Amino acid sequence: MRTGLFASFPLRSARVHEVSGPGSCAFAAIAAASAGGMVLWVREAWCPETVTPAGLAPFFDPDRLLLALTDNQTGSLAVAEEALRAGVIACVVIEISQPLGLREGRRLQLAAKAGHAAGLCITPEGMGSNAAESRWHAAPVFDPASGDSTLMRWEIKKNKTGTYGAWHVRWSSETHRLHVVSPVGERPGLAGAAG
Amino acid sequence: MRARPVDGPFALTLTQNNTNRIYCLNRQAEQAGLSRGMSFADARAYCPGLITHPARPDLDARFLVVLRRWAARYCPSVGAEGMDGLTLDVTGATHLWGGEEAMLDDMRARAERAGLSLLVACSHSRGAAWALAHYGQEGGGLETLPVAALRLEGTMITSLERLGLRTIADLEATARAPLARRFGPQLLTRLDQAFGRAPEALAPEGDPPHYGVRLSFPDPIGLTGDVMNALERLLKPLCTKLKAQETGARCLVLTFRRVDQESQDVPLRLAAPMRDPERLLRLFERGVGEVEAGFGIDQMRLEATLVEPLPAEQLSTAQTRPGEDRLSDLITRIGTRIGLENIQRFLPSDSHIPERSFMTVPAAFNGTPSAPGSGWRRGQLRPLRLFPPVPILGTGSQPPNQFRWRRMAFRTFRAMGPERIAPEWWQDDENWRSGVRDYWKVDTREGQRLWLFYTPQNPGWFVQGEFA
Known part of the structure; x- marks a missing residue:
């Protein structure tokens, strides 16, 4: 039995999860990387922000990514449901812009269960649905030590099958692994490094 | 005309x-x-x-195809002759029309009714028929025709006429060896073909296969189940035909004609060529569900409007294909909802401009990349998220110590840079009118690591991306 973050982190497949906060995009990329297989990223076409393949490359091969551009949230949810149910996509990332109801959340759960795929909704703060298996908050953390990837604080705020907790994590692009690190202030020898 | x-x-x-x-x-x-x-x-x-x-030579060619189909009423093997002619091999077919002359008269009459003037002739060889059709006169034989009737090049005709060989009879009477030495083998081949001494094959062209099937009902139908059953019956012959031609359908149109003469189309665009009736049937489900049956449907027509080659494949025990098939099925299903071009994948592109360092292309029209991970440049640190540049307050060529972005205050802790990227002058991009950009990777004390740039030619600071 794994404990700590890794008891709940490679997100349970056949379930839909939620993430919010400023680091949610990186969270989604790491979740997709650890899910393996094809990744479908659903977002609404009007949104000018886009993930870049060069930015995704440290996490997973951008060729594994399919991008679906929809007209509105209803379209996004329909596409996500279809993709989750199909069972060929390992991880479906859905960018949510409006609050999710219980019904939509439940439908996504059922679809994920049927297709044995993991779903991840990137939601604005407080717009999640109660049907989510787990809800995370991801935020970048200031780290005086330099690194290629951002130090992040991941907090699990809702978990249907495990405990809550908060961890400082960092993605290592060399080993393609997620490392749990101790919080910045508690690290030895840091006082001299800050500046 | x-x-x-x-x-x-x-x-x-x-x-x-x-x-x-x-x-x-x-x-x-x-x-x-x-x-x-x-x-x-x-x-x-x-x-x-x-x-x-x-x-309009392209329209002429299309009309010739129409004529070729029409001419197939006289005999089965019809081939095109150059840009403006048809050759018919009527051997064994003339008696059906009451002899050669009667057949030619019939052709002329029908063409005249259609407003066409035809030059037709019938002879024992293809060369002779061509000569008589183009140069023949009433009652004249092949021998009296000019040498041009032998389908020769212009220069050869001129030099033959200079030698005094004006008609085919002249040419026939001349010794063959000097002619062959002087003009090459083509002249004698053409001469022999005209007299039937050398064979000349006719290349009849088949009609391009037509991928359309239809079904009429004695009584109108309206239930979804009935329609799907009928569609299954339509798909089977269509897929058999696709299989025989080693092609797969890429676009299909299902047309319903209702009792009140209204018709409705259900288009289906597929992510990959396909000819499996069961999978096609499942993909049609969504479209058929949206059809308004009204007082009933009395005819259904299914046509594959776009087909692509799909060679037969070796069956193997290793399950390599199913995943790919299911993925393209999924793309098709999603594509019927949001449009096939809205499902995209990234392709690398050779540019230093961050927005243009990759292309998003429709996944359905660009098969899976050959080598996974190929072409993606590593090494340069690039942001995970890219957005249209947002101006921030800042002066000077060094990153500002403090700035506000998205209503949040940031303090710069560390800045790495500058990385200068010059606009591509060969491409006119409005966003790059402000000149070269100095990109900085800025670690803020708030945790976020942002991608800022400074435009020295039009001083100003912008945020364009966020690292992960």
Whole structure:
């Protein structure tokens, strides 16, 4: 039995999860990387922000990514449901812009269960649905030590099958692994490094 | 021409090698002294009343295909002869029309009714028929025709005429060896073909396969289950035909005709060519569900409007394909909802401009990349998220110590840079009008690591991306 973050982190497949906060995009990329297989990223076409393949490359091969551009949230949810149910996509990332109801959340759960795929909704703060298996908050953390990837604080705020907790994590692009690190202030020898 | 008959001289002109030449002309124009291949300026000088129109060889070719299908009523093997002719192998078919002459008369009569003037001739060999059709006169045999009737090149005809060999009979009477030495084997081959001493094959062209099936019902139907059953019956012969031709459908249109003469189309665009009736049936489910049956549907028509080659594949025990098939099925299903071009994948592109360092292309029209991970440049640190540049307050070429972005205050802790990227002058991009950009990777004390740039030529600071 794994404990700590890794008891709940490679997100349970056949379930839909939620993430919010400023680091949610990186969270989604790491979740997709650890899910393996094809990744479908659903977002609404009007949104000018886009993930870049060069930015995704440290996490997973951008060729594994399919991008679906929809007209509105209803379209996004329909596409996500279809993709989750199909069972060929390992991880479906859905960018949510409006609050999710219980019904939509439940439908996504059922679809994920049927297709044995993991779903991840990137939601604005407080717009999640109660049907989510787990809800995370991801935020970048200031780290005086330099690194290629951002130090992040991941907090699990809702978990249907495990405990809550908060961890400082960092993605290592060399080993393609997620490392749990101790919080910045508690690290030895840091006082001299800050500046 | 058929729709708007012209009384006077009329010609079609075509621009070839920078000259406007006469491509085709009618009888009155011929009587006025014009000929095919004459330059248009000369023709106008000869015949000031000439009415002309630009020629459309592509439409001519299409019309020839129509004529070829029509000519198949006389005999089964019909081939095209150059740009403007047809060759029919009527061996064994003439008695059905009451002899050769009767058949030719029938052809002429029917063509005349359609507004066409035909030059037809029937002879024992293909060469002779061509010669008689193009140069034949009433009661004249093959021998009296000019050498041009042998389908020779222009220069050869000229030199033969200079030698005094004007008719085919002259040529026939000349010794063969010197002719072959002087003009090469082609002349004698053509001569032999005209007299039937050398064989000449005809290449009959088959019609391109037509991928359409339809089903009419004695009584109108309206239930979804009935429609799906009928669709299954339509799909089976269509897929059999696709399989026989080793092709797969890429676009299908299912047309419902209702009792009240209304018709509705259900288009289906597929992410990959396909000919499996069961999978197609499942993919049609969504479209069929949206059809308004009204008082009932009495005819269904299914046509594959776009087909692509899909060679037969070796069955193997290793399950390599199913995942790919299911993925393209999924893309099709999603594509029916949001449009096939809205499902995209990234392709690398050779550019330093961050927005153009990758392309998003529709996944359905660009198969899976050959080598996974190929072409993606590593090494340069690039942001995970990219957005349109947002201006921030800042002066000077060093990153500002403090700035506000998205209503949040940030303090710079560390800045890495600058990385100068110059606009691509060969591509006019509005966003890059402000000149070169110095990109900085800025670690803020708030945790976020942002991608800022400074434009030295139009001083200003912008945020364009966020690292992960």
